[in-house]
Amino acid sequence: MSSSNRNEAQQRADAIRSFSEELERLEADGVLRLEAAQQAAIRAHHQALLSKLALDFDIDRDAQSRQLSLGMRIASFLGALALAASVFFLFYQFWGWLSTLAQVAVLISAPLAALVATLWIERKDSSGYFAKLAAMVTFACFVLNLLMLGQIFNISPSDKALLPWAALALLLAYALDLRLLLVAGLLCLIAFLAARVGVWGGMYWIHFGQRPENFFPAAVALFLLPLWIDQRRFAGFAQTYRVLAPLTLFLPMLVLAHWGGGSYLPLEAQTVERLYQVLGFAGSALLVAYGVRKQWNEVVNTGVTLFVVFLYTKLFSWWWDEMPKYLFFLMLGLIALLLLSVFRRLRLLGVTRAGAEVKA
Numbered sequence: 001m002s003s004s005n006r007n008e009a010q011q012r013a014d015a016i017r018s019f020s021e022e023l024e025r026l027e028a029d030g031v032l033r034l035e036a037a038q039q040a041a042i043r044a045h046h047q048a049l050l051s052k053l054a055l056d057f058d059i060d061r062d063a064q065s066r067q068l069s070l071g072m073r074i075a076s077f078l079g080a081l082a083l084a085a086s087v088f089f090l091f092y093q094f095w096g097w098l099s100t101l102a103q104v105a106v107l108i109s110a111p112l113a114a115l116v117a118t119l120w121i122e123r124k125d126s127s128g129y130f131a132k133l134a135a136m137v138t139f140a141c142f143v144l145n146l147l148m149l150g151q152i153f154n155i156s157p158s159d160k161a162l163l164p165w166a167a168l169a170l171l172l173a174y175a176l177d178l179r180l181l182l183v184a185g186l187l188c189l190i191a192f193l194a195a196r197v198g199v200w201g202g203m204y205w206i207h208f209g210q211r212p213e214n215f216f217p218a219a220v221a222l223f224l225l226p227l228w229i230d231q232r233r234f235a236g237f238a239q240t241y242r243v244l245a246p247l248t249l250f251l252p253m254l255v256l257a258h259w260g261g262g263s264y265l266p267l268e269a270q271t272v273e274r275l276y277q278v279l280g281f282a283g284s285a286l287l288v289a290y291g292v293r294k295q296w297n298e299v300v301n302t303g304v305t306l307f308v309v310f311l312y313t314k315l316f317s318w319w320w321d322e323m324p325k326y327l328f329f330l331m332l333g334l335i336a337l338l339l340l341s342v343f344r345r346l347r348l349l350g351v352t353r354a355g356a357e358v359k360a
Helices: 003-028 036-057 063-097 100-124 129-152 159-176 179-200 205-210 212-228 237-256 269-294 297-319 325-359
Strands: none
Touching (some): 003 036, 063 100, 063 129, 129 159, 129 179, 159 179, 159 205, 179 205, 179 212, 179 237, 212 237, 237 269, 237 297, 297 325
């Protein structure tokens, strides 16, 4: 059972629920009134379809089911963390009693056994929650595998370990429609690319964070990946890329806006800070405009958040020591009201434009 089919089934169920609610409103407003036989036929068809979808794909049929599903996702996440921690401490509890050969055998067999169990559970579990839990445990076992094998054979830590971690996380994420592992895989990929850029710049890989600009190529890669690989079959994956890409770009900019000495640019630290302050403000504003144009709410929200963070950190550096605290926070509140007015104005312009397009 593919995750895309389950997502399509859930979308169909949501569309049925929205249709029923809108039909009730139209009848209440006197716009449309169906005959009793038509209403009964539509209701019977929808009930039969929802029952079939629920049986085949374990979808959320109503708002209560959706709330329970959220609880199940939280429980699945916490359970995966607990099981991964259990595996970790179990290894360390009995590790010293095992021979080197036994240790290697356990490390190799644990992720393989967890992977086989994940694939078996995925075939049996129509809801997908237990399979996703097993997938996260598999990833934890694999990470532990490489770390402890490196300790056993005294292998120097390497950024290359991030590549197989990213590969497994992404494979499991796309196989099981698991956004948490997608984020884990992308973070591993971001760290690897940043470390490689740092190595090419002449530093030891583990110190790649000392140069925030090392993250810029990773941000570009995250932005381009969903353009090359279609993400529409996976619920929320495209949105995840669209949030992580600007965060990977602008958070290093935020650091450089206050720590110019960490830049590769052959400029004075103060000049670098001013440059990245301007780039941060302008870039986050452009990100908001781009998100509005594409109708990507997650991009708009990310851009607005970044713009506010850049603004407030700059105001803090300017006036925190110069102003009384009550006046400083009063100023922040007034600026927040100003931003609300601006965004409300932009929202009204968008609604007006949409209305004009409908009339045309």
